[in-house]
Amino acid sequence: MIHRTAWPAAVVLALSLSGCATAKLLRLENEVLKNRTAELEAKLSTCRADARPVDFVTEVDGQVIGEYLVRAGYGSADPGGDSLYTIGIDGKHTQFQVSVQLFERENVLYFAVHDYLSLEDAASSQSMVLLLTQLATMNYDLLLGKFQLNPRSGDISLSVEVQVDDGLGYATFEAVLNHIIYTADSRHPDLLRAAQGRGI
Secondary structure, three states: OOOOOOOOHHHHHHHHHHHHHHHHHHHHHHHHHHHHHHHHHHHHHHHHHHOOOOOEEOOOOHHHHHHHHHHOOOOOOEEEEOOEEEEEEEOOOOEEEEEEEEEOOOOEEEEEEEEEEEHHHOOOHHHHHHHHHHHHHHHHHOOOOEEEEOOOOOEEEEEEEEEOOOOEEHHHHHHHHHHHHHHHHHHHHHHHHHHOOOOO
16 A cells, blocks of 8 residues: 655645746736737837838829829819819919829829810911910920820810839829929910910
8 A cells, every 4th residue: 555645834835835926927927918019019000100101102093192192282182083183273374273093904194284275265377376386396395294285175285194004103293293283384374475476
């Protein structure tokens, strides 16, 4: 018959205390880790909020165009559906509209100036010829964008097409938008003079 020897009371007490201490220690470590995790998550959300806006996107959609317009200072641009936005411009020389539209299937972002000038503004057939000559001359000089004449309505517009197959950077978007606005406004006096038959 095997006799069990009684464990000394001191050993039993030490073992029970160590088990108790281990459970308390685990609870304490868990609490510390939980608090630290909460602090790090709060810092991460702050970092996300403070992060700079995205400067380049590979997938261009209407939301991206809207965000880029807000960032460029045109938060009041009217969304017209089908990824179309329209901006009213009060230039130094004239007022006009700029539309920015994304054609997703073609991967083309189209900038166009409209409500700008019309052949009806031409004083005579001679000034109409002068105006058309002026348009052709300007198109020859322009590296980015082209003036166009709508033969049905007689409206003159300026447009730029940007391929976005590989994405779109904010800097490119802003540069094209500023270029088309500046070009339309700065060239308007010459076009108007030609339309009025006063030459260049």
